[in-house]
Amino acid sequence: MLISCLIAAAPLLGATAPEDSYALRASHVHVGDGKVVLDGFVVIEDGLVKSVSSNAPRGVRVVDVEGQIAPGFIGLRETIGATSENTESARKSTPTADVSFAFDPGHPAWSGLVAEGVTTVAISAGSSRIVGGQAAIVSPAAGRVLKRNAMVTLGLSRASLGSSTAPTSYAGLYAHLEEQFAAAADGSPLAAAKAGKMPVLMRAGTRNESARAIEFAVTHGLKGALVGAPEASDLVDGIKASGLGVVFESTVNPSLSKDIVKSAIALSAAEVPFAFTSDAARQGPLGMRMQAAACMRAGLSADAALRALTGDAAKIAGVGETHGTLAAGKAADLVVWSGPPTDLTSRVQSVYAGGNLVHRAHAHGAHQ
Numbered sequence: 344m345l346i347s348c349l350i351a352a353a354p355l356l357g358a359t360a361p362e363d364s365y366a367l368r369a370s371h372v373h374v375g376d377g378k379v380v381l382d383g384f385v386v387i388e389d390g391l392v393k394s395v396s397s398n399a400p401r402g403v404r405v406v407d408v409e410g411q412i413a414p415g416f417i418g419l420r421e422t423i424g425a426t427s428e429n430t431e432s433a434r435k436s437t438p439t440a441d442v443s444f445a446f447d448p449g450h451p452a453w454s455g456l457v458a459e460g461v462t463t464v465a466i467s468a469g470s471s472r473i474v475g476g477q478a479a480i481v482s483p484a485a486g487r488v489l490k491r492n493a494m495v496t497l498g499l500s501r502a503s504l505g506s507s508t509a510p511t512s513y514a515g516l517y518a519h520l521e522e523q524f525a526a527a528a529d530g531s532p533l534a535a536a537k538a539g540k541m542p543v544l545m546r547a548g549t550r551n552e553s554a555r556a557i558e559f560a561v562t563h564g565l566k567g568a569l570v571g572a573p574e575a576s577d578l579v580d581g582i583k584a585s586g587l588g589v590v591f592e593s594t595v596n597p598s599l600s601k602d603i604v605k606s607a608i609a610l611s612a613a614e615v616p617f618a619f620t621s622d623a624a625r626q627g628p629l630g631m632r633m634q635a636a637a638c639m640r641a642g643l644s645a646d647a648a649l650r651a652l653t654g655d656a657a658k659i660a661g662v663g664e665t666h667g668t669l670a671a672g673k674a675a676d677l678v679v680w681s682g683p684p685t686d687l688t689s690r691v692q693s694v695y696a697g698g699n700l701v702h703r704a705h706a707h708g709a710h711q
Contacts, residue, residue: 363698364388365404367677371411373684375653375668377646385412387675390697395669410692413649413684414669415462415484415676417656418621418631419590420544420570423452423466435503435510436523438532440476441491442468448486456621457484457702459629460678460691464621465660467496467544473503473510473519477532478544480662484676484696493661494567495536499556500548513552517559524563542567542661544590550574557581568659570620573599575606579613588616588659593630600637607638611647618656636687648685 365387372383372395386393386400399405446466456464462485467478475496480489503516510516527533535541543565547556553572559565561584568588569575575582575589582589589610591603610617619631635648657667666674675698682689694702 363390364393365406366400367412367679367695368399368405368407369410369412369679371683372669373411373413373649374670375414375649376670377650383412385669385675385677387695387698390675390699392669392671392673392675394671408679408692410679410681411683411689412669412677412679413460414653414667415678415694415696416460416621416631416652417618417660417667418456418461418464419568419618419656419660420478420592420620421456421464421466421622422468423447423450435472435505435519436474437468437472437476438474438495438523438527440468441479442466442476443479443481443488443491446479446481446488448483453483454702457694458691458704459632460680460684460694461621461631462676462678462694462696463489463657463660463662463666465493465544467494471498471502473498473516474523474533477541480660482676482696484694484701485699489666490662492532492541495532495541495543497543497545497556499559500546500552500571502546502548513555517555520559536565536567537563539564539566542659544568544570546570547572550577553578554581557585557587560587561585568616568618573602573606575617576602576609579609579615582610583613583615588618588655590618590620590659591634592620593622593634595630600634603634604638604641604643607651608641608643611643616651616655616658618651618659632685632687635685639685645683645685652685 367385372380380397383397385395463482465478465480468475477492478494478496479491480493482489505511510519524533536543545556547553547569548571553569568590570590571592572589594600619634621631639648654667657663677695679692680689692704
């Protein structure tokens with residue numbers, strides 16, 4: 344498989360130290376939480392970050408890289424390969440469907456995402472079903488599933504309504520959903536969601552759809568995020584009070600993008616976490632960074648944009664303890680950029696997943 348081959352071909356970075364221990368040195372190390380370490384060292388051991396500091400480590404080989412280091416980007420809602428798990432048309436709810444089985448490490452679209460600095464994604468079924476199953480967190484860079492049964496996906500938009508089969512109205516949709524949650528057996532995904540043990544991804548497009556989704560989440564004690572919600576700026580107080588985040592869909596539609604930009608800035612001011620979908624099959628691998636750049640042009644800080652692409656995305660996905668920032672004990676998933684990671688003129692030089700070099704652009708990146 345493509346990713347496996349990349350990993351197998353990665354050079355050994357530890358010639359004078361144990362092969363599983365080395366350090367990368369760069370002019371800037373973006374931790375992902377707003378902190379930037381100048382002339383920083385990222386020490387990697389056994390595939391994990393051991394430390395990040397401006398102090399030169401002892402006892403490990405130091406590899407100088409040309410550029411700036413940042414955590415790998417995290418895309419929330421990717422549908423590559425998930426169509427096979429979303430072909431059910433007779434039932435509107437399939438809460439036990441495990442989308443991780445749809446993950447194909449050899450899918451050609453993954454290499455494009457990795458080449459743009461995306462190391463982790465949440466793959467999920469589409470939004471045509473009211474309960475679409477359980478999303479999975481995967482690493483296209485390492486070619487493996489990181490977390491099965493990570494989130495429950497709920498379709499609360501017009502896309503989940505039938506034209507001739509029930510439910511055909513929002514009232515019917517929520518009646519169906521109430522029935523499903525009421526009947527959820529102990530140990531089931533919906534029961535875990537009600538107990539706050541499994542986050543939800545709730546697809547809601549319009550302002551009214553988002554408002555209904557927020558109300559439903561509060562009523563049932565659900566945690567997670569709205570997916571879509573371009574008009575979230577009108578609902579900031581409700582979103583903040585609910586404890587939900589927002590996952591914006593990368594788009595080339597100027598009008599929709601304008602709403603997303605306004606909402607992202609409002610959410611950032613209210614300290615509400617938000618992230619972006621990757622949707623490589625639809626918008627291409629540049630979509631996330633372009634949407635973040637559009638927000639920055641309107642006033643969003645570079646730190647907030649990077650958090651949306653990394654740390655906040657990890658928190659929303661429920662993997663904040665292991666991914667999203669460069670901190671001791673977290674996965675050594677990082678990207679070397681030619682310049683600031685949120686600058687559209689910057690290019691990916693190299694990508695590391697679990698400490699392994701899995702992508703290198705031409706002759707740039709790490710020097711052996």
